Every structure is written in structure tokens, then in C-alpha cells.
Amino acid sequence: MTPDLLDPIFTCLDCRACTTACPADVDVGGLIEQVRGQLRQAVPLTGWKALVSDVFLKGIFPHPSRLDWLGRLLKWYQKSGLQTVARKTGLLRVMPDHLAEMEAILPAVGTPVRRKYKHQPLIKAKGETKRTVAILTGCVMDVMFSDINEATIRVLTHNGNDVVIVPNQTCCGALHVHAGDRETGRKLAKQNIEAFQHVDHVIVNAAGCGCMLKEYPELFRHDPEWHEKAEQFAAKVEDVSKFLHDTGFKPPKAELNVRLTYHDACHLAHGQGIRQEPRALIESIPGVEMVAMPNADRCCGSAGIYNLTHPEMAQAVLESKMQHVPQEVELISMGNPGCMLQMALGVMKHGRNQKIVHTVQLLDWAYQKEEGKDVRI
Incomplete structure (x- = not known):
């Protein structure tokens, strides 16, 4: 159990691209996760990493009621004016840079x-x-x-x-x-x-x-x-x-008139083999102009909580990703919340005026517009 074994296993993005590339169809991602389980049994987390794991992975995420209270707290932070004060006074500077950057792109919290x-x-x-x-x-x-x-x-x-x-x-x-x-x-x-x-x-x-x-x-x-x-x-x-x-959705009739590109979330493209279906949904919307993204299935660096545990590596992966995002598009669509946060960070850091959207939101906006509702994209 040396760093020569631990580092490659836990520095891996687990994005499953190697599984897609493997001619023998070896489930490399599944093997990585099995090895991580064995290594964590042999070498348990200690110190602050163990504390974070116990508090969030074991103490909050498995309990919906606790998650709900966390959401209420975040919503209060955003609505009370505390977020504005924290940003204007520079209070966020006490946080590590990558956490302060993530705070800057947090979406507005609603009602679960x-x-x-x-x-x-x-x-x-x-x-x-x-x-x-x-x-x-x-x-x-x-x-x-x-x-x-x-x-x-x-x-x-x-x-x-x-x-x-x-x-x-x-x-x-x-x-x-x-x-x-x-x-x-x-x-x-x-x-x-x-x-x-x-x-x-x-x-x-x-x-x-x-x-x-x-x-x-x-x-x-x-x-x-x-x-x-x-x-x-x-x-x-x-x-x-x-x-x-696959079940035959209703193609929208209302136009959205936007130019967008599509990012393949790793666990959708590589993990589930779903690539064309999201594109077909988007292309069915009148007025939508799809601009192809080169290397659309390259990881954005989110990879679960990889952008929190390996911020420098995640940032390097994100920088590579942003080089392939067409600058002329208004929207960047995808099907995973972690990717949405990471790509929003990339847009912010590169000073772009692009909105990150989920594929299903595009259909929803078109349907609402079809019903005569006021839709602001």
C-alpha cells in the first residue's frame, strides 16, 4: 500500500473513457472502484479528510431530512443578504480558492x-x-x-x-x-x-x-x-x-431561437452509452442551432467530488475542456448536475456570457412557450 499504488487509483477521474476506448471492453471504471474499496479498507482516511467524509458522505447525503435542512440554510444564506455581504467584504477569501470559486457559481436554491x-x-x-x-x-x-x-x-x-x-x-x-x-x-x-x-x-x-x-x-x-x-x-x-x-416524445412546436452546444457527461456517454438521444431531443426543437463541440465526451473535471478533492488536477482538465467549447454559442447543454457546476465555473473564469442548461430544460421551455407562457432563457 504505497503511494505508487494509491496515487494513480485515487487521482483517476473515473470518467470511464478508458472503458470506451478499450478494444476488449474491459470495465476499467468498475475495477477502479473495486480497488478503491479495497484500499480504503486497508488504509482508512484520517484527519480532516476523514472528518469531511463522515460529516458529508455519511452524515448528510444518506439522510434526505438533513439534506433538506442544508438546502434551507443555503437558501437563507442567498436570500438574507449574507451572500452579498460575504462577497462584497471579501469574507470568502478565508476559504480555499477552489471553494470560494464554487460558491460564486452556486445556483439559486429552490424548494425540493x-x-x-x-x-x-x-x-x-x-x-x-x-x-x-x-x-x-x-x-x-x-x-x-x-x-x-x-x-x-x-x-x-x-x-x-x-x-x-x-x-x-x-x-x-x-x-x-x-x-x-x-x-x-x-x-x-x-x-x-x-x-x-x-x-x-x-x-x-x-x-x-x-x-x-x-x-x-x-x-x-x-x-x-x-x-x-x-x-x-x-x-x-x-x-x-x-x-x-425511446417512448416517442412529442416534438415541440414553439421556437426557442438559440445557438447551443452539447457536452457529453462522462457517466452518460461512457458509463451508459447514451450519446445520440439527448442530441435528438435538442434538435427536435424548432429554432435551435446546434454547434458541435470537438471532443464533446472529454471529462470536464467535475467527476463526482473530484473538483473538491483534487482541485488543481480538476482545474487543468477544465481548462482543456473550455478550449473546445465554441465561443459563439449562447447555451451549453448537458445531463448531469456536477458537470453543470463545473462548466459554469469554466464559463465564469473565462469571462464568457454563456448559460449552462440541462437538456430537459430546453424541452420544458419549448413546451411552456407552446402553451403561451412567458419563457425567459
């Missing part, structure tokens, strides 16, 4: 859909119901990007789907497994498998979460009972873009 629909767990389809689906609300997604969850619900109901908000769901466990904490990952997996056992479709709008859910069987390779349950569960999991594409 789990709380909003607590007493209305079934949102009916518009018109005839074609099928009933459940959505993974997620942890970071529902706290930081509740507007995307709202957009996902509207798009699904617009296309004839009743949407269920399953109450007992929890964090997917991706961050834990990436960090080598496979035991916590298994606990979260069991909770989700049981929570979604009575639904036929589990729709996910976060690439990293979707990839993790589909890989639950790997966590239970040596547990026949739970491996079978995990296999049945994984077969239900579908990324929202692929689900809409």
Missing part, C-alpha cells in the same frame, strides 16, 4: 420536489395516461437543482406519463462508491431497491446517478439474493433523455 410533493406523491399526466413512472429526485439535484427536477416532471407529464415521487428513496451512493466506501453504497442501494420495487420505470436526470443505479448488481456480486434484486432494479432505470426518445 420531495418536500413540495410530499402530500401529492402522484402527479397526473396531461391528457391520456400512457404509463406511470417514478423519478429519482436525488440529493444534490433536489437541493441545488430543484428547478431541473420540476422541469423533468413537467416534460414527463406533457408526454403522457403519471409521475410518482417515491417517499423512501435516498442518495444513489455514487459519491460513496467513488470514494471507496462500498459498504455505505450497499446500504443506500438496498434502500433504493426496496423503495422502487413497485414501479416499472425509474427515470433519472443525473448521469452519475443513473450510471450508479444501473451498476447496483456489481455491489452485490457475492450476495445472490440482493444481486438478483439489484438486477431487476437496474433493468428499470432509464435516463430521462433516452426514455423520452
